[in-house]
Amino acid sequence: MITISHPETPVEFIDRFLITAEAYRIPASLIINKTDLYGDEEINRMEYMISVYEKIGYECFIISVTENKGLAILAEKMKGKVSLLAGNSGVGKTTLLNTFNPSLNLKTEEISDYHKQGKHITTFPEMHHMPFGAYIIDSPGIRGFGVVDMERNEIYHFFPEIFSTATGCKFYNCLHLDEPGCAVKSAVETGDIDPLRYRSYLNILEDDNRKYR
Numbered sequence: 590m591i592t593i594s595h596p597e598t599p600v601e602f603i604d605r606f607l608i609t610a611e612a613y614r615i616p617a618s619l620i621i622n623k624t625d626l627y628g629d630e631e632i633n634r635m636e637y638m639i640s641v642y643e644k645i646g647y648e649c650f651i652i653s654v655t656e657n658k659g660l661a662i663l664a665e666k667m668k669g670k671v672s673l674l675a676g677n678s679g680v681g682k683t684t685l686l687n688t689f690n691p692s693l694n695l696k697t698e699e700i701s702d703y704h705k706q707g708k709h710i711t712t713f714p715e716m717h718h719m720p721f722g723a724y725i726i727d728s729p730g731i732r733g734f735g736v737v738d739m740e741r742n743e744i745y746h747f748f749p750e751i752f753s754t755a756t757g758c759k760f761y762n763c764l765h766l767d768e769p770g771c772a773v774k775s776a777v778e779t780g781d782i783d784p785l786r787y788r789s790y791l792n793i794l795e796d797d798n799r800k801y802r
């Protein structure tokens with residue numbers, strides 16, 4: 590679950606989460622919450638995010654828990670499955686579960702006025718049953734995470750659009766940095782691969798560098 594504002598979810602969180610899901614072959618979707626709070630600027634940003642992520646195959650759900658918008662479609666998607674709800678603190682994960690199943694009465698809390706961040710209210714993951722026939726695991730707000738158990742040269746395998754483009758690179762061991770004949774760099778230049786995603790890829794590689802230095 591992400592929010593464009595109140596609080597803003599960092600793109601880094603989204604991509605790190607998605608590559609972890611790819612690595613474990615867990616299907617992932619984006620739920621964009623708090624749309625009731627968005628003005629024109631946030632709506633534009635949301636549309637942009639949807640275009641980036643839908644293009645590479647991640648379904649996006651647009652919801653407002655407090656205004657009960659988009660919840661029926663989301664429930665339909667989760668029906669008959671076990672889902673993990675992840676996201677930074679304050680995006681409304683627990684509020685969604687309370688809305689789906691009011692008897693849960695789980696603890697939630699307003700985000701801080703000053704920092705516009707959540708207060709890490711949920712402290713451990715817990716699975717709950719939903720009346721429409723689904724299990725959903727609520728989880729504590731992500732504080733930021735590294736990428737475990739991934740070799741430097743396999744990180745791009747978990748960016749589906751980079752992975753499929755990389756078959757066109759000149760060198761089999763291309764890391765898509767500055768190598769000659771890199772199909773990924775060309776695709777970023779033509780806009781076929783979104784710069785936002787490419788930047789996430791570089792950031793994760795860079796982190797990795799620091800770890801092993």
Ligand SMILES: Nc1nc2c(ncn2[C@@H]2O[C@H](COP(=O)(O)OP(=O)(O)OP(=O)(O)O)[C@@H](O)[C@H]2O)c(=O)[nH]1
Nearest residue numbers: 654655679681682683684697698699709710711730
């Ligand atoms: N305006 C608005 N506020 C919402 C919406 N959904 C949740 N909130 C509010 O956002 C605040 C944080 O909600 P929580 O459900 O506690 O957030 P969380 O993601 O569980 O946070 P952590 O447990 O800290 O990870 C609460 O004050 C909610 O009432 C929404 O759709 N619109």
Ligand SMILES: [Mg+2]
Nearest residue numbers: 682683710711
């Ligand atoms: Mg919570």
Ligand SMILES: [Zn+2]
Nearest residue numbers: 758763765771
């Ligand atoms: Zn390349």
